[in-house]
Amino acid sequence: MTNNSKFYYEQVYEVVAQIPRGKVTTYGNIADYLALGSARMVGYALRNYHAGYGEIPAHRVVNAAGVLSGRLHFPTPDFMANQLESEGVKVKHNKVVKIQNYLWVPANELL
DNA sequence: GAGGTGACGTCGT
């Protein structure tokens, strides 16, 4: 394979696609589950997702602080927060309130 | 081919 790196992108998309509605996860959890070694890789994968792999709930992925750091990469800055609120996730100032209450860990759910 | 950047996380002060 010449594009092995591209495969790990799909790995990230696959995990993100498994996130249930009303739940959120962090870059670190995905990186740890896929053993990427760096949370930055997850962010890069989602950024390249813009290439057009399909439609995944990327708005359910936030950083460890619960901040919607990638909201600017969405079609509209309010799309991410609006979508989360629509799913029942409380968002305040582009930040998930009580993220621990909505946190979804792939290594704990997908096992 | 080399340097800089980035949807982050953790350690140290």
Next chain:
DNA sequence: GACGACGCCACCT
């Protein structure tokens, strides 16, 4: 408990 600096790996210029 809050703020700052370093590390990580892949992609872009």
